[in-house]
Structures are given as structure tokens and as C-alpha cells.
Amino acid sequence: MVHSRRKRKEKLENFLFTIPAVILVCMMMYIPFVMSGYYSLTQWNGIAKEPVFIGLKNFADIFTGKSSFLAALWFTIRYTFFFVIVSNVAALALAVVLTKKFRLSNFYRGIFFIPYIMSMTIVGFIWKFIFTSGFKTFYDATGWGFWNLSWLGDPGMAFWSVTLVGIWQSLGFYIVLYIAGLQAVPGDVIEAAYVDGASRRQTFFKVTLPLLGPSMTTCVFMSLTNGLKVFDIILALTKGGPGQSTYSATLAIYNEAFTRNNYGLGSAQAILYFLFVLAVTQITLRGMSRREVDL
Amino acid sequence: MKRKLLSMVLAAAMTGTMLAGCGSSGDTSSAPASTQAPAAATEAAEPAAEAATQAAAPAEGDPSQDSGEIYMFIASPEYADAINTLIDQYKSVAPNVTINYETTQNDYPTMLKAKINSGDVPDIFSSTSGKEIDTYMDYSLDLSDQPLMDVIDPGVASAMASPSTGKGMYGIAIKGNYFGLIYNKDILDKAGVEAPRTMDELKAACEKISAAGYKPFTTGFMEWWVYKHIGQHFLDAAAKEAGITAGELVTSIQNGEKKLEDYPIAYNNFFDFIDLAVKYGDDKPLETDLAGEEQAFATGQAAFMLGQGAWVEADVLKIDPNIQIGFQGYPVDDKAEDCQVITGSDQALRINKDSENLQAVLDFINWWYTSDYGQSWFTDVAGVVPPIQSDAKSEFTIIEQGKAEASANGSGELAIVDSTDAYNQVFGEAVQAYIAGTATREETAAALDEQWASIDGPQAQ
Numbered sequence: 001m002v003h004s005r006r007k008r009k010e011k012l013e014n015f016l017f018t019i020p021a022v023i024l025v026c027m028m029m030y031i032p033f034v035m036s037g038y039y040s041l042t043q044w045n046g047i048a049k050e051p052v053f054i055g056l057k058n059f060a061d062i063f064t065g066k067s068s069f070l071a072a073l074w075f076t077i078r079y080t081f082f083f084v085i086v087s088n089v090a091a092l093a094l095a096v097v098l099t100k101k102f103r104l105s106n107f108y109r110g111i112f113f114i115p116y117i118m119s120m121t122i123v124g125f126i127w128k129f130i131f132t133s134g135f136k137t138f139y140d141a142t143g144w145g146f147w148n149l150s151w152l153g154d155p156g157m158a159f160w161s162v163t164l165v166g167i168w169q170s171l172g173f174y175i176v177l178y179i180a181g182l183q184a185v186p187g188d189v190i191e192a193a194y195v196d197g198a199s200r201r202q203t204f205f206k207v208t209l210p211l212l213g214p215s216m217t218t219c220v221f222m223s224l225t226n227g228l229k230v231f232d233i234i235l236a237l238t239k240g241g242p243g244q245s246t247y248s249a250t251l252a253i254y255n256e257a258f259t260r261n262n263y264g265l266g267s268a269q270a271i272l273y274f275l276f277v278l279a280v281t282q283i284t285l286r287g288m289s290r291r292e293v294d295l
Numbered sequence: 296m297k298r299k300l301l302s303m304v305l306a307a308a309m310t311g312t313m314l315a316g317c318g319s320s321g322d323t324s325s326a327p328a329s330t331q332a333p334a335a336a337t338e339a340a341e342p343a344a345e346a347a348t349q350a351a352a353p354a355e356g357d358p359s360q361d362s363g364e365i366y367m368f369i370a371s372p373e374y375a376d377a378i379n380t381l382i383d384q385y386k387s388v389a390p391n392v393t394i395n396y397e398t399t400q401n402d403y404p405t406m407l408k409a410k411i412n413s414g415d416v417p418d419i420f421s422s423t424s425g426k427e428i429d430t431y432m433d434y435s436l437d438l439s440d441q442p443l444m445d446v447i448d449p450g451v452a453s454a455m456a457s458p459s460t461g462k463g464m465y466g467i468a469i470k471g472n473y474f475g476l477i478y479n480k481d482i483l484d485k486a487g488v489e490a491p492r493t494m495d496e497l498k499a500a501c502e503k504i505s506a507a508g509y510k511p512f513t514t515g516f517m518e519w520w521v522y523k524h525i526g527q528h529f530l531d532a533a534a535k536e537a538g539i540t541a542g543e544l545v546t547s548i549q550n551g552e553k554k555l556e557d558y559p560i561a562y563n564n565f566f567d568f569i570d571l572a573v574k575y576g577d578d579k580p581l582e583t584d585l586a587g588e589e590q591a592f593a594t595g596q597a598a599f600m601l602g603q604g605a606w607v608e609a610d611v612l613k614i615d616p617n618i619q620i621g622f623q624g625y626p627v628d629d630k631a632e633d634c635q636v637i638t639g640s641d642q643a644l645r646i647n648k649d650s651e652n653l654q655a656v657l658d659f660i661n662w663w664y665t666s667d668y669g670q671s672w673f674t675d676v677a678g679v680v681p682p683i684q685s686d687a688k689s690e691f692t693i694i695e696q697g698k699a700e701a702s703a704n705g706s707g708e709l710a711i712v713d714s715t716d717a718y719n720q721v722f723g724e725a726v727q728a729y730i731a732g733t734a735t736r737e738e739t740a741a742a743l744d745e746q747w748a749s750i751d752g753p754q755a756q
Contacts, residue, residue: 046408049433132582153517153581155731241517242581243728258405260717260750261430 040268045261058268068244069269072252073276079163079248080227087167087174087223088216094171095178096204109179113172120169124236127165128152131237155245158238162246166233170226174219181215182208213292221285228277249273358662361655362391368410368417369396369644370403371469377677378469384668385659392655418650419660424454424643425712426751428465436648437463441657443664451640451682454712458542466643467660470679473622473697474524474604474709475636480619482509482598490623492631494564501575504598512576513597515588516730519723521602526565526722527710528625532633533561534708545713548744549752555740560628566729566736568627572601573730580730593618605680605693622696624707636700639709640682718750 040058044051062069098109115123131151139147151161185208193203231250234240240247240255247255253273257266375398382394397417399406407420411434422431438444444452444464448471455466478490483500486507491497501511515521527541534544537558544561547553555562577583577591589607592600593614600607611618624634650656663669664683673681680694681687689695700706711719725742728734734742 045430047411047430047433132579132584132587148578150579150582153579153731155728155733239519241519241724241727242731243733244724245728245731245733255720258408259720261715 036267036270039264040271042264044263046257046263047261051264054264058265059272061265062269062272068247069249069252069256069272071244072247072249073273075159075245075247076228076230076249078159079166079230080224082163083166083227083230084220084223086163087171088219090167091171091174091219092178092212092216095175095182098175099179099182109175112175115169116172118169120232121236123165123169124233127161127168128237131161152238153242155242158242158246162230162234162237165237166227166230169233170223174223177215177219177222178212181212185211210293213288217285217288217292220288221281224281224284225277228280358385358389358392358655358658361389361652361658363393363652363655365392365394365419365652365656365659366417367394367396367419368407368421369398369419369469370421371642372398372400374469374677374679377672380676381663381669381672384672385662388662388666389655389658392659394659416647416649418647418652418656420645420647422466422643422645423641423712423716424466424468424639425641425709426458426715427712428455428457428643429459430715431645432457432465434645434647434649435465436646436650436653437465438467438646438660439464442661443467446664446670446683448682448684450638450706450709454639454641454709455643458713466645467664468640468642468682469644470642470673470677471638471640471682472605472680473636473638473693473701474527475622475693475697475700476625477592477600477603477607477693478621478623479592479595479598480621482507482595483621485509486598490621491626492623492634493626493629494567495629497626498571500598501571505575509595510576510591510597512572512599512601513583513588513591514572514576514580514601515583515585515603516573516577516580516727517582517584517587518602519720519727520716521585522723522726523711523714523719524602524604525568525625526561527637528635528707529561529565529568529627530558530710530713531635531637531707532564532627532630533558534710535633536560536628541708541710542713545710545747545751548747549714551744551748551752554744562740564628566739568625569726569730576601581727590614605691605697608691608693609678620692620696622693623700624704632704635704635707636697637707637709638680638697638701639712641709641712714747714751718747721746721750 039051041053041055042051043054043057094112098105098112118126135147135149135151138144149157151157189207189211190203193207198206229250230248231254234246234248234251238246240251249269250273253266253269256262256269375396378396378398382396385392385394403421407417407422410417416434420431420434422428428435438455439462441464447464447467451468451471452464455464455468457463457465482504483490486500486504486509488500488503489496491500504511530541530544534541537544539547544553544558548555573580577587577597583591585603585607588600588603589610591597593611595615595618608620611620622636624636627633644660646653646656646660663672670681670683670685671687673679673683673685674687674689678689678691680689680697689698714722722743725734725739725746729736729739
């Protein structure tokens with residue numbers, strides 16, 4: 001009896017402790033989410049006092065190509081694809097190097113992590129300066145045509161510039177996660193592999209890499225969501241230009257709702273995008289965690 | 296028991312602080328220098344304010360009798376210091392009125408919408424003039440019967456009328472403005488050319504200038520708003536040729552009755568001009584932003600600066616105080632008289648018609664426009680083109696030359712306000728795509744016709 005009363009009390013306490021968080025999350029996430037669900041069925045400019053209910057017309061407009069949302073979605077998919085692959089491969093490679101014991105290894109870890117501390121907007125402005133003025137100076141000094149490309153002014157190049165800066169900025173974060181994972185790989189297993197006559201390469205691909213499964217799941221998942229959410233770096237670097245060639249899905253939604261005053265259409269795009277992100281991340285997460293191995 | 300109590304207190308405290316944190320996070324942009332009275336004093340003043348408003352309402356406003364708070368949330372952060380000076384000065388006229396002035400560096404429309412949706416409509420807020428006058432009509436007071444009507448510049452006043460009915464005055468302006476072609480007199484002299492007023496003269500001038508070793512244009516084509524500033528000169532000339540106003544021309548395309556191609560000056564000449572600017576312009580046109588443009592012009596590399604107006608002069612002078620600036624309209628066709636500067640105001644300050652303290656707000660803006668201090672504030676403190684009829688001399692070359700140009704050749708209509716900035720941004724992006732070579736002239740024009748109708752057309756309203 002005493003035991004169960006105590007348990008009940010504990011339950012009550014736990015409940016009380018979660019209330020502040022629950023209230024906040026509801027206020028900031030769930031209630032606005034439900035409201036935007038309603039707005040997606042209306043035509044509303046975000047200013048007029050009453051939204052007009054128009055049913056599913058907004059969704060129809062998106063799929064019949066009346067808005068440029070699908071192009072922005074395609075941009076985001078391409079960006080995310082390169083972002084996930086390059087940042088994970090590069091971070092893993094650098095993490096392997098940085099876990100080796102050599103002078104200044106801690107210093108290098110710090111160097112790689114610093115961009116991640118800076119705000120995306122600041123990184124964007126710094127790189128905008130580098131692409132426009134910095135590269136020009138390099139070109140004047142070296143005369144290599146590479147520096148004189150229009151990195152932000154050419155629609156094709158702008159995509160690579162944005163992707164490059166995105167990867168550069170977040171690389172340090174994934175390096176840290178991979179370093180933690182690498183340090184958790186037990187030394188005796190690797191030693192055993194050596195004793196069994198495995199080469200260095202075999203040890204890495206057959207022993208270390210499978211044991212890194214949990215780190216990899218985390219990193220891929222994080223880079224996937226961060227790639228899909230890309231916004232501020234584009235706003236600071238290109239504002240979606242030149243033309244509309246670097247509009248990401250999030251930037252397109254923002255523009256539709258707040259610049260073009262189509263709050264209803266913007267909400268509909270946001271809902272669609274939410275479902276898309278949900279599907280992509282769930283499928284990836286399932287696939288990744290199934291491949292993890294335990295010792 | 297003690298532990299339970301403690302946990303409850305902690306939980307309550309956490310909720311409290313976190314909610315408080317949320318509350319204040321909305322005000323991060325509040326200008327540090329704003330004249331905020333202590334909270335207690337303001338609260339005490341509020342009941343008195345209501346009584347005062349009711350008493351003062353029928354009479355012509357007497358600012359010294361007003362009291363209470365005015366909440367002013369406006370764009371144009373560049374004038375924050377000047378506006379704070381104005382507010383301090385008003386304190387001596389109306390000691391019982393507290394003006395809470397707030398501005399933001401960017402994203403003003405989004406923040407304004409958030410405030411309006413949460414029911415916290417500022418007493419004074421900003422929008423662009425022209426098309427957006429109707430957008431915020433639900434909240435905006437018609438100022439046509441106010442004393443400031445006697446002094447406001449007619450060009451500014453016409454931009455504040457409702458575009459759908461052509462009536463009313465739904466805002467005032469912080470400043471008038473001049474839009475046109477800025478050029479470096481020294482470079483033109485060295486190349487031996489006169490400032491060109493027709494397209495042919497412009498082409499000839501470009502050749503001579505580049506032969507003299509200078510870059511004819513710096514364009515700022517990375518910014519979407521540069522295009523609307525250039526485009527409006529062509530819209531004006533096209534409208535003149537068709538015998539209508541620029542507003543009517545824009546409306547005819549927005550309604551789908553006409554196409555851009557039906558107006559040759561707005562279509563052929565505009566794109567010819569863009570081609571010319573790219574040919575003789577910056578090495579990487581789509582990578583040059585406002586800062587890059589100012590730099591190229593002020594360091595004497597480029598002869599013409601496109602898409603800008605009176606606002607760049609201060610920045611340019613900071614780089615080279617001795618630069619000889621010339622200012623005139625754009626060469627848009629083969630008629631020199633079509634080369635006109637454009638004047639007007641593209642920003643509007645709107646008055647919330649449901650303001651709790653309306654009389655105090657009206658007294659403030661009337662004082663601003665009609666009092667001696669208020670009138671001299673525009674030139675002496677803010678250093679802007681006065682939005683009122685005034686003879687005050689300006690220290691800025693562009694403003695003085697703009698005035699001279701406007702009185703000699705007349706001034707064009709401010710056509711950028713006939714479309715919303717939502718469309719103007721799409722317009723800029725479409726021309727960027729044209730410059731990048733991803734769309735042809737015909738494709739761009741077709742896309743613009745469609746977007747113009749879908750964003751600003753009758754069904755969009």
C-alpha cells in the first residue's frame with residue numbers, strides 16, 4: 001500500500017515536471033501546426049481580418065504547377081543529397097585522421113569545430129564576401145580562371161557554392177560525433193582483427209565501420225534533417241537568386257507566405273513539405289537502424 | 296511533503312520564467328534609444344488618457360493637452376536617430392505623451408503581420424505606398440481632413456491614395472525620393488561625352504567611355520529591387536507613348552487585357568537596355584550587390600550607376616568626398632524629353648484607425664508636418680527629400696539636381712508602387728534569369744504577364 005502510494009506520488013511529480021515543457025511545446029509547435037492546417041484550406045493574405053475558406057484549391061495549385069514550389073523542392077532534394085553524402089564521408093575521413101595521436105590534433109579539432117559555432121547568417125555573409133571580393137583578389141594574384149568564375153552569379157555555380165558553404169559550416173559537428181563513435185570502438189576487437197591477419201583497410205571496413213553504426217545513424221539523420229531545413233545560409237548568400245535558381249523549399253514557403261502575402265498557399269506548402277520530410281526521415285531512419293550491429 | 300511543495304514551486308517558477316522569456320523575445324528589435332517611460336508611470340497615465348482623448352476629440356488638437364502612449368512601429372531603421380531626435384523634441388510640446396518608437400533592421404512586413412494577427416496593431420506603422428495602401432485598408436485611417444494636407448507634396452499625396460478608388464490619403468511619408476541615372480561627371484568629361492538622353496546617345500557614349508578605359512555601367516543586378524527602379528522609367532515612357540498613365544498601363548497588364556509586348560518601350564527598349572548594361576557592365580553582373588555597385592562607382596571605375604537614387608549619395612561620398620556626381624533620368628527611347636527623373640515616396644506611414652489614443656497620434660503627425668521644427672527636421676536632421684512643399688536647400692547633389700531636372704523636364708510617375716513588392720521581387724528574379732541566360736526575352740515576358748496577373752491581378756485581391 002505504502003509502496004503504491006509512493007509510486008503514485010512519483011508519477012504525479014514526473015507529470016508536474018513535464019507540464020512547463022508540454023505547455024511550451026503545445027504553444028510553440030502543436031497549436032500553430034493545427035492552425036496552419038486550417039489556413040492551408042483558406043485564401044488569406046495574413047493581414048485581412050477573416051480568411052476565406054476555399055477547400056483544397058491551394059493543394060491543387062501546387063500540383064498543377066501554378067507556384068514554383070516543386071522547383072524549390074527539387075533544389076532541396078539535390079542539396080540534401082550532396083550535403084548528406086559529402087558531409088558524412090568527409091567528416092568520417094577527418095575524424096579518422098583526428099583520432100590518430102599527433103601533435104596539435106586537439107588544435108585541429110577545434111579549428112574544424114569553429115565554423116559550427118558561428119551563426120549561419122554570419123557564415124553566409126562571410127562567404128558572400130569571399131566569393132565576390134576574396135576570390136577576385138586570388139584571381140588578380142594567380143591568374144587562374146578558377147577564381148574568376150561567377151560563383152554566386154551563375155545559376156549552376158550558385159548551387160555548388162551554397163552546398164559547399166553548407167557543408168563547410170556543419171562539418172565540425174559531424175566530426176565530433178564521429179570522433180566520439182571512433183573512440184568508443186573497443187581496442188581489443190581491432191587488435192583481434194590484426195592478430196587474425198586482417199589488413200588495415202579490412203579492419204576499418206569490416207570491423208570499425210560496422211561498429212560505428214549508431215554514430216552513423218545519428219549523423220545521417222541529423223545531416224538529412226539539416227539539409228532539408230536549409231534556409232538561412234541561402235538567404236544570406238544568394239537570397240534565392242540568381243533568378244529563382246537557389247530557392248529551397250523552406251525559402252519558397254517563407255516567400256509565398258510573407259513576401260507574396262499568400263498565407264494560405266504558404267501553409268499548404270508547409271503541410272506538404274512536413275509530410276515529405278516525415279516520410280523521408282522515417283524511411284532513412286528505419287533503413288539505417290536495421291543495419292546497425294552489436295558486439 | 297516538503298519535497299513535493301518544493302517541486303511544485305520549482306515547476307511554477309520554471310513555467311513563469313520561460314513564459315516571461317517568450318514574452319520579451321518578441322521585442323528584441325526595440326530600439327535602445329526609444330523613449331520608454333517607466334512602466335508604472337504609463338499605467339497610471341492611461342485612465343487619464345482616455346478621458347483626455349474624449350475631451351479633446353472634437354476640438355482642433357492641442358498637443359499640450361494630450362497624454363498617454365503612442366506605439367510607433369515602423370521600417371526605415373536608417374532614420375532611427377533622426378526620429379528619436381524628433382520624438383525628444385515633441386516631448387517639449389506634449390509633455391504627457393509617451394511615444395514608444397520601435398524599428399527593425401529587416402523583415403519588417405513579417406513582424407508587422409505577426410503583431411496585427413496577435414491584435415497588437417501599432418498606432419503608427421509602415422507599408423509601401425500605392426498598391427499596399429489597399430492591402431492594409433482594414434486598419435488604416437483616411438487623413439484627407441487633417442491640417443497636414445495643406446503642406447504635403449502633391450506627388451507624395453497621390454501615392455497615398457487608394458489605388459482601387461483613387462481617393463483618400465491613407466498615409467504620410469518620412470521622405471520624398473528621387474530615382475534616376477547617377478553618373479560620374481569626371482569620367483564623362485574625360486571620355487568627351489555629354490550625359491546621354493536617348494538610347495542612341497547612350498550606345499555611343501558607352502563605346503567612347505570604354506575606349507577611354509572606364510567601365511560604362513555598374514549595375515547591382517544581384518539585388519532584385521534594382522530592376523524595379525530601372526523598369527519604372529520604361530513603364531512611364533511606354534505609358535506616355537500609349538497616351539495613358541503608368542498606373543493604367545500596369546493595371547491593363549494585371550487585368551490580363553494587355554501584354555508586356557503590347558508596350559514596345561516597356562518590352563523591347565527595356566530588354567535592350569538590360570543587354571547594353573550587361574555588355575558594358577560589371578564582369579559578374581549577377582554577383583554585384585548594392586555595396587559592390589557603390590564601390591565600383593565611388594572608386595571611379597564606372598561611369599553610370601543603375602537602379603539607385605538619392606539614398607546612395609551619402610555612402611558614395613564616404614568613399615570619395617570629391618566625386619562629381621551627375622543625376623538625370625534614364626535614356627529610354629529616341630526622344631530626349633522622355634528622359635525624366637522620378638520623384639515620389641515609396642514608403643508610407645499609416646495611422647491605425649482603431650487606435651485607442653487617436654487624437655494624440657493625429658496631433659503628433661500634424662505637428663510633424665506643419666510645425667517649424669517638424670518641417671526643418673526633414674532637411675536639417677534627417678537629411679532627406681522633404682515630403683512637403685518646401686524651398687529648403689539640400690546639401691545633397693542628387694536632391695538638388697533632381698529638383699532642377701524635375702522643374703526643367705518634368706518628373707515621371709512613381710510606377711513601382713503600382714505593383715506590390717511581391718510582384719516586383721518576381722520581376723527582378725525573372726530579369727536575373729534572363730541575364731543568366733536561362734530564359735529568353737519572350738519567355739521572360741510571358742512569365743511576367745502571368746505573374747503580374749496572378750500576384751497583383753483582380754482575383755488576387
